[in-house]
Structures are given as structure tokens and as C-alpha cells.
Amino acid sequence: xxxxxxxxxxxxxxxxxxxxxxxxxxxxxxxxxxxxxxxxxxxxxxxxxxxxxxxxxxxxxxxxxxxxxxxxxxxxxxxxxxxxxxxxxxxxxxxxxxxxxxxxxxxxxxxxxxxxxxxxxxxxxxxxxxxxxxxxxxxxxxxxxxxxxxxxxxxxxxxxxxxxxxxxxxxxxxxxxxxxxxxxxxxxxxxxxxxxxxxxxxxxxxxxxxxxxxxxxxxxxxxxxxxxxxxxxxxxxxxxxxxxxxxxxxxxxxxxxxxxxxxxxxxxxxxxxxxxxxxxxxxxxxxxxxxxxxxxxxxxxxxxxxxxxxxxxxxxxxxxxxxxxxxxxxxxxxxxxxxxxxxxxxxxxxxxxxxxxxxxxxxxxxxxxxxxxxxxxxxxxxxxxxxxxxxxxxxxxxxxxxxxxxxxxxxxxxxxxxxxxxxxxxxxxxxxxxxxxxxxxxxxxxxxxxxxxxxxxxxxxxxxxxxxxxxxxxxxxxxxxxxxxxxxxxxxx
Amino acid sequence: xxxxxxxxxxxxxxxxxxxxxxxxxxxxxxxxxxxxxxxxxxxxxxxxxxxxxxxxxxxxxxxxxxxxxxxxxxxxxxxxxxxxxxxxxxxxxxxxxxxxxxxxxxxxxxxxxxxxxxxxxxxxxxxxxxxxxxxxxxxxxxxxxxxxxxxxxxxxxxxxxxxxxxxxxxxxxxxxxxxxxxxxxxxxxxxxxxxxxxxxxxxxxxxxxxxxxxxxxxxxxxxxxxxxxxxxxxxxxxxxxxxxxxxxxxxxxxxxxxxxxxxxxxxxxxxxxxxxxxxxxxxxxxxxxxxxxxxxxxxxxxxxxxxxxxxxxxxxxxxxxxxxxxxxxxxxxxxxxxxxxxxxxxxxxxxxxxxxxxxxxxxxxxxxxxxxxxxxxxxxxxxxxxxxxxxxxxxxxxxxxxxxxxxxxxxxxxxxxxxxxxxxxxxxxxxxxxxxxxxxxxxxxxxxxxxxxxxxxxxxxxxxxxxxxxxxxxxxxxxxxxxx
Numbered sequence: 007x008x009x010x011x012x013x014x015x016x017x018x019x020x021x022x023x024x025x026x027x028x029x030x031x032x033x034x035x036x037x038x039x040x041x042x043x044x045x046x047x048x049x050x051x052x053x054x055x056x057x058x059x060x061x062x063x064x065x066x067x068x069x070x071x072x073x074x075x076x077x078x079x080x081x082x083x084x085x086x087x088x089x090x091x092x093x094x095x096x097x098x099x100x101x102x103x104x105x106x107x108x109x110x111x112x113x114x115x116x117x118x119x120x121x122x123x124x125x126x127x128x129x130x131x132x133x134x135x136x137x138x139x140x141x142x143x144x145x146x147x148x149x150x151x152x153x154x155x156x157x158x159x160x161x162x163x164x165x166x167x168x169x170x171x172x173x174x175x176x177x178x179x180x181x182x183x184x185x186x187x188x189x190x191x192x193x194x195x196x197x198x199x200x201x202x203x204x205x206x207x208x209x210x211x212x213x214x215x216x217x218x219x220x221x222x223x224x225x226x227x228x229x230x231x232x233x234x235x236x237x238x239x240x241x242x243x244x245x246x247x248x249x250x251x252x253x254x255x256x257x258x259x260x261x262x263x264x265x266x267x268x269x270x271x272x273x274x275x276x277x278x279x280x281x282x283x284x285x286x287x288x289x290x291x292x293x294x295x296x297x298x299x300x301x302x303x304x305x306x307x308x309x310x311x312x313x314x315x316x317x318x319x320x321x322x323x324x325x326x327x328x329x330x331x332x333x334x335x336x337x338x339x340x341x342x343x344x345x346x347x348x349x350x351x352x353x354x355x356x357x358x359x360x361x362x363x364x365x366x367x368x369x370x371x372x373x374x375x376x377x378x379x380x381x382x383x384x385x386x387x388x389x390x391x392x393x394x395x396x397x398x399x400x401x402x403x404x405x406x407x408x409x410x411x412x413x414x415x416x417x418x419x420x421x422x423x424x425x426x427x428x429x430x431x432x433x434x435x436x437x438x439x440x441x442x443x444x445x446x447x448x449x450x451x452x453x454x455x456x457x458x459x460x461x462x463x464x465x466x467x468x469x470x471x472x473x474x475x476x477x478x479x480x481x482x483x484x485x486x487x488x489x490x491x492x493x494x495x496x497x498x499x
Numbered sequence: 500x501x502x503x504x505x506x507x508x509x510x511x512x513x514x515x516x517x518x519x520x521x522x523x524x525x526x527x528x529x530x531x532x533x534x535x536x537x538x539x540x541x542x543x544x545x546x547x548x549x550x551x552x553x554x555x556x557x558x559x560x561x562x563x564x565x566x567x568x569x570x571x572x573x574x575x576x577x578x579x580x581x582x583x584x585x586x587x588x589x590x591x592x593x594x595x596x597x598x599x600x601x602x603x604x605x606x607x608x609x610x611x612x613x614x615x616x617x618x619x620x621x622x623x624x625x626x627x628x629x630x631x632x633x634x635x636x637x638x639x640x641x642x643x644x645x646x647x648x649x650x651x652x653x654x655x656x657x658x659x660x661x662x663x664x665x666x667x668x669x670x671x672x673x674x675x676x677x678x679x680x681x682x683x684x685x686x687x688x689x690x691x692x693x694x695x696x697x698x699x700x701x702x703x704x705x706x707x708x709x710x711x712x713x714x715x716x717x718x719x720x721x722x723x724x725x726x727x728x729x730x731x732x733x734x735x736x737x738x739x740x741x742x743x744x745x746x747x748x749x750x751x752x753x754x755x756x757x758x759x760x761x762x763x764x765x766x767x768x769x770x771x772x773x774x775x776x777x778x779x780x781x782x783x784x785x786x787x788x789x790x791x792x793x794x795x796x797x798x799x800x801x802x803x804x805x806x807x808x809x810x811x812x813x814x815x816x817x818x819x820x821x822x823x824x825x826x827x828x829x830x831x832x833x834x835x836x837x838x839x840x841x842x843x844x845x846x847x848x849x850x851x852x853x854x855x856x857x858x859x860x861x862x863x864x865x866x867x868x869x870x871x872x873x874x875x876x877x878x879x880x881x882x883x884x885x886x887x888x889x890x891x892x893x894x895x896x897x898x899x900x901x902x903x904x905x906x907x908x909x910x911x912x913x914x915x916x917x918x919x920x921x922x923x924x925x926x927x928x929x930x931x932x933x934x935x936x937x938x939x940x941x942x943x944x945x946x947x948x949x950x951x952x953x954x955x956x957x958x959x960x961x962x963x964x965x966x967x968x969x970x971x972x973x974x975x976x977x978x979x980x981x982x983x
Contacts, residue, residue: 397644398633399641407566422679430675433671433674484567
């Protein structure tokens with residue numbers, strides 16, 4: 007009975023938790039509810055993942071209105087994988103938030119944080135699960151609005167500016183998206199994604215459809231922070247409360263990439279995008295630029311969170327590179343990196359939050375010698391950093407493998423070498439931190455610093471351990487990603 | 500213990516020893532005991548594999564699925580057997596030496612030192628026993644990363660710089676070149692397993708093979724082929740036991756071992772010779788051999804001279820493998836052993852001189868042989884072995900390499916060997932001469948602490964003993980080369 011309604015529950019559980027938390031108005035109760043919602047979401051996502059692996063596709067008609075007239079929730083191997091990623095990071099972030107939020111947000115606003123967290127979770131899960139283009143917009147707005155609030159909760163006054171900046175960019179992005187969807191509706195008369203895919207063939211190449219493609223591409227690329235549309239990201243990640251930064255870094259951009267994948271491969275069809283239009287060239291250039299320029303910018307940051315944020319923009323370049331490669335290996339690399347980078351960057355931001363809590367700063371100047379006072383946290387950062395570089399036995403390596411393979415499949419040596427050359431820049435910025443942490447004399451501010459409380463350190467290190475686990479045992483991640491890539495490449499044209 | 504169990508044991512013993520050593524942080528004697536016991540147990544596990552491997556058995560252990568179709572798997576074949584035997588045997592001697600050195604010089608962070616050492620051995624065994632390229636790559640990168648804290652042990656500016664070069668060169672070459680080489684291998688061969696005779700099909704073009712070979716020999720930066728050799732002298736900022744076991748044996752040998760392994764088991768000696776795709780390689784290695792020797796000749800710092808000598812000697816192995824005849828491949832395998840014993844002795848001596856006399860420069864060594872007769876005696880044997888003078892194992896390996904080179908009619912390579920032998924003599928023998936025949940200067944001092952003297956005498960004795968009884972390495976090397 008319940009099993010049949012899992013797709014609805016996936017969104018409804020965190021969506022209901024949010025108003026309950028507001029009604030309770032108590033931080034502790036809010037935390038418990040947010041925990042419960044996060045873990046329930048993870049359980050549901052895993053159950054859906056198993057169902058999809060067994061049965062191929064789960065379709066759920068909201069309110070029993072049959073698609074394409076009603077809203078359809080549609081879980082296939084792509085969305086199931088994204089649902090697992092989002093709810094996994096929520097489940098690691100929720101226990102962490104208790105102490106972290108207590109330290110960074112005034113007590114009377116704790117319940118607001120937990121409520122918006124649940125809303126953001128519901129929105130992100132909704133984007134991944136819905137099969138309806140307009141419903142997707144609604145969830146995009148739910149998650150975005152919740153995110154603006156969460157960022158603005160940061161104690162640094164610059165958080166307000168960062169939230170405002172993100173709000174402007176996010177609103178432009180969402181507006182562009184909805185204009186694009188409107189044009190598509192105009193031409194096809196449907197909002198259901200699968201139905202859109204079936205009908206778009208007749209109008210493919212017409213000016214409104216091209217305009218729709220342009221609006222949707224730019225709108226979504228703003229949200230996923232594709233270079234050079236990334237400038238909102240570093241501030242948003244750096245000045246938001248640590249728990250927010252970790253959750254967003256692992257999920258928000260990744261879900262936007264999912265939307266891009268969905269529209270490019272399932273709705274428009276990759277031949278329309280990459281063969282008739284110069285989109286491949288555009289994405290290749292922008293991806294490579296992100297991989298080198300944004301990563302290069304990471305080297306020159308004087309603040310740990312800024313460095314991680316620029317690294318994220320660079321790593322998003324890997325994902326879009328795989329999309330532009332548009333072959334089985336490249337797309338597998340892209341999707342697996344969506345997951346692996348979510349886990350890696352999530353763990354790194356959680357650990358950076360541990361440092362922020364104890365040291366009160368994440369400026370490199372204040373972190374000299376931190377390897378001696380916070381050995382576990384620093385060691386976790388090193389492992390996460392190795393995953394960013396893509397050292398074998400870490401999750402990041404798996405991506406690199408498939409991207410290089412995808413480049414060779416395409417017969418292009420420069421593309422095959424781009425990911426590995428860009429990892430040298432990652433090596434540079436990661437090792438800069440290593441030298442500061444281990445080889446400098448301890449900063450005076452660090453004299454009385456100790457490890458963060460267990461409720462923060464444990465989830466952070468557990469996520470770090472997953473970076474290594476997914477580097478050693480890849481049947482879950484690579485299996486899911488290659489099935490997703492197959493589906494996208496073989497899907498409706 | 501079954502052979503497969505011994506393989507697993509050899510991998511786990513150093514890996515488990517590392518946390519145990521860390522736990523014994525406050526009790527140095529117990530901590531060093533753990534290292535010695537682990538080293539003994541590792542040698543026992545590795546040695547127990549010799550008989551089965553010689554009998555033709557290939558024990559296999561498969562663990563995880565790293566990528567679809569590529570497991571984390573280990574398989575013992577003669578070349579890996581030889582390398583593991585050398586590394587684990589010398590770990591015992593080196594541990595003994597380390598105890599004397601670290602205590603004699605009152606070094607800080609000794610626990611971290613022993614922990615990283617044990618992990619480095621785990622990485623080395625993983626490389627030696629790897630059953631496919633990806634497993635080898637994992638061991639290779641682990642070895643780089645766990646030796647980084649050893650290189651930067653002193654934590655000062657110089658160590659930071661040395662560590663930067665070390666990590667920069669080794670990780671960059673391996674990620675940019677070797678990894679792409681591995682992916683390319685997967686792309687054209689559909690497998691990464693090591694198989695006798697190679698895994699590349701007949702349809703792979705010689706241009707592709709040439710590119711792959713270049714990606715591997717330059718990508719395996721640990722082999723220190725010029726221009727990717729500068730990490731090795733930079734790594735000399737480490738405490739001497741690290742230079743001795745890791746940068747004369749485990750790490751650098753992991754490099755040339757990987758090159759030989761790839762040549763023999765990925766390309767296949769005969770197939771590679773048939774394509775002619777390796778014809779440029781003797782030239783590059785020959786240049787490295789001579790150029791590094793010339794630099795060694797001009798280096799006044801003893802460890803730096805030894806490091807450049809290592810760069811040159813490593814290229815002997817690659818040159819021998821690149822000649823692609825059975826005898827030269829045999830010589831390449833034997834030279835891994837020969838250089839290991841010779842060079843570790845020389846580094847042990849350098850560390851003993853530093854500990855007893857606090858001298859690091861060649862020009863300060865006048866008459867030191869009279870004060871430290873054991874140390875300089877061993878140094879002389881090590882030097883003779885590297886020059887290739889009997890009765891030392893270095894003669895045997897050079898003999899086979901030369902036979903292979905002449906058999907193939909490769910006269911330029913023969914000339915390189917001749918010139919480099921003269922250069923070897925030119926940069927080692929003056930040290931020996933000055934040590935014994937000039938009069939000592941400065942404060943009087945005696946030998947280094949006993950464990951160090953015992954260790955360096957043992958490796959020197961090993962270099963001589965292997966000349967008289969080279970049966971075991973020879974038997975393994977014959978099997979690698981496919982000789983009866």
C-alpha cells in the first residue's frame with residue numbers, strides 16, 4: 007500500500023515537516039523533525055532506487071489524474087540516482103546541523119532554519135522526481151526561496167549580500183526557465199516531459215523551440231553555476247552557515263545539472279542539441295574554461311571555503327564536459343561525478359564547518375598548523391582533497407577514468423588530457439592547504455583549539471569515508487550512472 | 500599457509516603494523532619491536548611464496564570491483580616475487596638501521612616515521628603483486644602519498660620545498676601520463692590484466708604502441724627517466740633511512756619494476772620488438788645514464804651524488820628492458836636486485852658518516868676510513884658493486900645486460916655502458932681513495948651506533964654473497980625472461 011505511494015511521499019514528507027516545525031516553534035523539536043524527514047527521505051529514495059533497478063520505471067499520477075493531463079512523478083534510473091544523492095546529503099547534514107546551527111544562528115531562529123531546510127530538501131527532491139515541466143519550476147522556486155533564507159541566516163553580514171546576489175541570479179534563472187517552458191507549451195500544448203519529448207519532433211528546429219532551448223539553457227546554467235555564470239556561488243557558499251554550505255554544495259548545483267540532462271537528452275534529444283546546433287563546442291569550451299580558470303582561481307584564494315567554492319565551479323566543468331562528450335563513457339563519467347563530487351564536496355564543507363566552529367575563521371592565515379590541533383578534521387580534508395585531485399581509491403578517480411575514456415572514444419587527445427591536466431591544478435590548491443596545515447608553525451589563535459564535537463565530526467568523517475568507499479567499490483555508483491547514461495542516450499529523440 | 504593466504508598476509512602485515520605502531524606511541528622500545536616483528540613476518544610470508552612461484556604456481560587474490568571488469572586483484576609472478584623479496588628483506592635491515600639512526604640523531608616524530616614506513620611497504624608489496632595495471636597504479640599512488648610525510652619529515656623550509664618537488668613530479672607524471680596510458684590500454688586492449696606475452700592484439704598500430712610506451716615510461720616518474728628525475732635529488736632532504744630503503748630501493752625500484760612489468764606483461768617483449776615502437780627508448784635512457792653520471796661527478800653533497808647515481812642506474816634497468824632480448828630482460832631484473840643491495844649500503848654509509856661525524860660533503864671525507872673502517876669498507880664494496888667489479892652482484896647483472904646488448908648488436912648501448920662504468924668509477928673511487936689514503940681532519944670520532952654498523956655490514960655482505968650464490972634471483976629472472 008505505502009510502497010505504491012513512495013514517489014509522492016518522497017516529496018510530501020519533508021514538505022509537511024516544514025510547517026510542522028514552524029508550528030512547533032522550538033529548535034530542538036524542529037531538529038528532531040528535520041532529522042526524521044531527512045532519514046525518511048533517504049529510506050524512500052533507496053527504496054525507489056531498488057524499485058527502479060528491478061522494474062525500470064516508476065510512474066505516479068498525482069491525485070490519480072492520468073498523465074499527460076495531471077502531474078506525473080516519474081522515477082527512472084537518472085532521477086533515482088539524484089534522489090539518493092540529495093537525501094543522502096540531507097541525512098548527513100541533519101545530525102551535523104544541531105551543534106553547527108546552534109553556534110552560528112541566533113537561538114530564536116533555529117526553528118526557521120530547520121523549516122527552510124526541509125523546504126529546500128522537498129524542493130530539490132521534487133525537481134528530481136517530477137515529470138512535469140511546470141511543476142519542476144514550482145519546486146525550483148521552493149528550493150531556491152528556501153535557499154535564499156538559509157544563506158541569509160549566516161552570521162557574517164556579507165551573508166545578506168550573498169543571499170541577495172544569489173536571489174537576483176536565481177530569479178533570472180528561474181524566469182528564463184519558465185519563459186522557455188512557456189514557449190514549449192505554446193508549440194506543443196503539453197507540459198509533461200515525456201509527452202513533450204514525443205511531440206517536440208514535429209516542431210523541432212522552429213524559432214520558438216530554439217528560443218525555448220536558449221532560455222532554458224541559460225536559465226539552468228545560471229543555477230548550476232556553469233562558468234562564466236558562476237559569480238554568485240563563491241559568496242553564497244562561503245558566508246552561508248556551514249551546514250547550509252555543505253548541503254547546497256552537494257545538492258543544489260547537482261540537481262540543476264539533472265534538469266539540464268533531462269531537457270537535453272530526454273526532451274530535446276541529443277542529436278538536436280549537439281549535431282544541429284554548435285552546443286557541443288560551446289559546452290566544451292566553457293567546461294574546459296571552468297576546469298582551468300575556476301580551478302586556477304581556487305589556488306589564489308585566502309580562505310578555505312572560497313577555495314572549496316571555486317573548486318566546485320571547476321568540478322562542475324568536469325560534469326558538463328562529460329555531457330558535451332555525449333557518449334556512453336563521457337556521460338557515465340558526468341553522472342557519476344555528479345554523485346561523487348556531491349559526496350566529496352559535501353564532506354569537505356562539513357569539515358570546513360568543523361574548523362569554522364572551533365577556530366572561528368577559515369582564513370588560511372589563521373589555519374597554519376591546524377593539522378596538529380585538529381588532526382582528524384585535517385586528515386579528512388586531505389582525503390577529500392585527494393578525491394578532488396582524483397587519486398585512485400577515491401571517488402574522484404572514477405570520474406577521471408570515464409572522462410578520459412570518453413575523450414579517447416571521441417578520438418580527441420586534447421579532451422582526453424583536459425581532465426588530468428586540470429587535476430594538476432587541484433593538486434596545487436589542495437597541497438597548498440596541506441602545507442599550511444602540516445608544515446607551518448601553529449598560529450597563535452590555534453593554541454587552545456580542539457576537535458569539533460562528535461555530533462559534527464562523525465557525520466563529516468563518515469561522508470569522507472564514503473569518498474574512499476565509492477573509490478574502491480564502484481558497482482553502486484558506476485552501475486547506476488552507466489544505466490542512467492544508457493537511458494539518456496537511448497531515450498526518446 | 501596457502502600461497503593465496505601468504506599473498507594476503509604480505510599485503511596485510513605492514514598495513515596492520517602501521518596502526519599498531521601508532522598505538523605504541525609512548526613506548527619506543529615496543530614500537531620498534533612491532534616494526535621488527537612485522538618486517539620479519541613480511542619476509543616470512545613473501546619467502547613462503549618463492550617455492551610455489553618457482554614451481555610455476557601463480558597465487559591469485561581478488562578483492563573488490565574497482566571498475567566494471569577491473570578488480571583489485573593480486574597475482575604473484577616471478578618479477579613481482581623478486582621485487583617483493585628484495586624490498587621486504589631489506590626492510591628488516593633498514594629497520595635495524597633506522598633505530599640506530601633515529602635515536603642517534605634524536606629525530607622528532609619517530610612514531611609517524613615508522614608508521615609511514617610500514618605503509619610504504621604495504622604500497623610496495625601491492626605494486627609487486629598487482630595483477631592488473633589499475634591495482635599497480637593504486638599501489639603506486641599510495642606509495643607516493645605515504646612517503647610524502649617521510650620526505651618532509653624535518654618540516655622546515657627545505658623539506659617543504661623538497662616535498663613539493665617530490666609530490667609535484669610524481670603525482671603529475673602519474674596522473675597526466677601514466678593514467679592516460681592505462682585508459683588507452685583499456686581502450687585498445689579491453690583488459691588491464693598482466694599476461695605473459697602482453698595483452699595488445701595484433702591489430703594495434705605501432706604508432707599507438709609507441710605513444711602508449713612513451714606515456715608509460717615517462718608517466719612512471721618513479722623510474723626517474725630524464726627530464727622527470729628532479730624529484731629524486733629533492734627527496735634527499737629526508738632522513739637517511741628513508742633515502743636508503745625508499746629512494747634507493749622501494750620507491751625507485753617500484754618505478755623501474757613497473758616499467759619492466761609493463762614491457763613484459765602488457766606489451767610483450769617479442770611483440771614490442773616486432774613493431775619497432777621502442778627503438779627510441781635506448782637513446783633516451785642512454786642519455787639519462789650518461790647525463791646523470793656527469794652530474795653525480797660534480798656533486799659535492801654525498802647524498803646528492805648518490806641520488807644522481809641512482810638516476811643513472813635506474814636507466815640501466817630501462818635500457819636493458821628496452822633492448823628487448825631475453826638476456827637483457829634477465830639483466831634488467833637482476834639489476835633491480837644488484838642496485839638495491841649496492842645503493843642501500845652506500846646510503847647506510849652516508850647516514851652513518853652523518854651520525855658519527857656530522858659530515859655531508861664529499862670534500863670533508865678525508866681519512867674517514869681510518870676512523871670508520873667498517874662503514875667505509877662497506878661503502879667500498881657498495882661502490883665496487885655499482886661500478887660492476889667482481890666479486891659483487893653488480894658485476895653479474897651488468898654482465899647479462901652487456902651480453903644482451905651485444906647479442907642484439909646494439910653498439911651505441913654498449914658504448915653507453917662502457918662510458919658510464921668509467922664515470923661510475925670516477926665518482927666513487929675518489930671517495931674511497933680519500934677516505935683511506937688521506938689523513939683525517941677535525942675532531943676525532945668513532946663508528947656510528949652498533950645497529951647501523953651491523954645493518955650496513957649486512958647489506959655489503961649481501962652484495963658479495965649474491966655474487967657467489969645468485970641462484971635464487973637468477974632462477975626468478977630466467978622465468979621472467981622466458982629462458983629455460
